[in-house]
Amino acid sequence: MQENYHLLVESIQDYAIYMLDPLGHVLTWNVGAQRSKGYQEAEVIGTHFSRFFTEEDRATGKPGAELRAALEQGRYEEEGWRTRKDGSRFWANVILTPLYSPAREHIGYAKITRDLTEKRRSEELYQLLVSQVKEYALFMLDEGGHILTWNEGAGRIKGYTAPEIIGKHFSIFYTPEDLAAGKPAMELDVAVKAGKYEEEGWRLRKDGSRFWANVVISPIYKDGHIGFAKVTRDLTKRRELDRVTQANRILEASNKELERFAAIASHDLKEPLRKIRMNAERVLGDVQHPLSEQQQVALSKIYGACGRMATLIDDVLQFSTLSQADHFEPYSLQGVLADVEVLLEQTISEKGAVIECTGLPVLLMVPAQMRQLFQNLVSNALKFSRKEERPLLTITQRIVKGADVSESGLWPAEEYLELRFRDNGIGFPQEAAEKIFNLFDRLHNKDAYEGTGLGLAICRKIVENHGGVISARSAPGQGAEFRILLPA
The missing domain is CATH 1.10.287 (Helix Hairpins)
Structure with missing residues (x-):
């Protein structure tokens, strides 16, 4: 039987199992000790076990303190750093037990060491992962629902710092309606019985504001039920x-x-x-x-x-029909203007109108809609011209940086194309600059100027379809200017 025990200890590779004399010198050495510490049996037998400790621990007398603690308490256990033959460190679980002869004479110690370096590294990585995840609130609760841990994501989503919230009951995050209905306790009960609880619902931040959350609660077991893991994600934007x-x-x-x-x-x-x-x-x-x-x-x-x-x-x-999804394609705005000039050639000729334009670029557009936009704006310049003066329409363009644009309603873009249609017509009061884009709103009697009151409403709809905005500036007798911003 004694021989069998000897063979068993010698063959174990995952644990360093060896004996020390009463003063701490190594008496035996198994395969596991050789594997974890790097020493051959001949190198270590008779040497003091303090050689396995770090310099800092030897300086503080830790080896001797462990032997005394084992004698006084009947057993000593800890986790800490130990050193290998090559000087490298490993994280070890250590158990030191005093040994006695049949006559109850102290004859030495049994020492069991297990290398937990990989386990510790894994735990550190998990802790680092959990602590720095920002998109999810990850924290633990005890059996009663009190908060034990708090990661960065929890602080960002819920607004509490760790010192403010650790030890508080997790019901602090629930709405008054849910508290009245006993929801927090119900969720923990379901998690234990079903193995998990998951839902989406309203939760509260520190400032009292509500956010729509996805919540998962899972029971944690280690020698019995010890608490819960809780994961919360803010889905307010998605909702x-x-x-x-x-x-x-x-x-x-x-x-x-x-x-x-x-x-x-x-x-x-x-x-x-x-x-x-x-x-x-x-x-x-x-x-x-x-x-x-x-x-x-x-x-x-x-x-x-x-x-x-x-x-x-x-x-x-x-x-x-302007709300229909049309096909966007790269198309020349200069070509759009040329098409419009052909369509309105007779009116332009009759009025002796002049259209001045700098070179217009290619833009991603719905050509038919953009052609209608230009046609309406040019037609307006011709229609509302002054009898005593030949119509003049000046069209200019420039690129504007997105950072310099403050108008709301624009599609996001790094740059915008700014178009300005400036005429020398009769103009209108500036206070009517918004009204003219409304459906059927007319500033003039239909007998004086033909039209349906839909032309500029159509212009605005087309510009908005292209992710842009349109505005107008004018004064009576001083012409009008229409400014258009489009994503470039």
């Missing part, structure tokens, strides 16, 4: 994004329905208008049955009203 996304889906569906309605309504409304206008034209041109002057005026007004109504229906339909 708001989800709500915005859902609202956008509803809005998109509503827009599609509106566009469908506008398309059907425009067709159904324009058909009777065409018939009214056609018949009015036929009656006016009937030479066999001439009308009185009064009848001709009335019929002419009907004819003109039908034309204006048809134009209005077209503008409403165009505005309603």
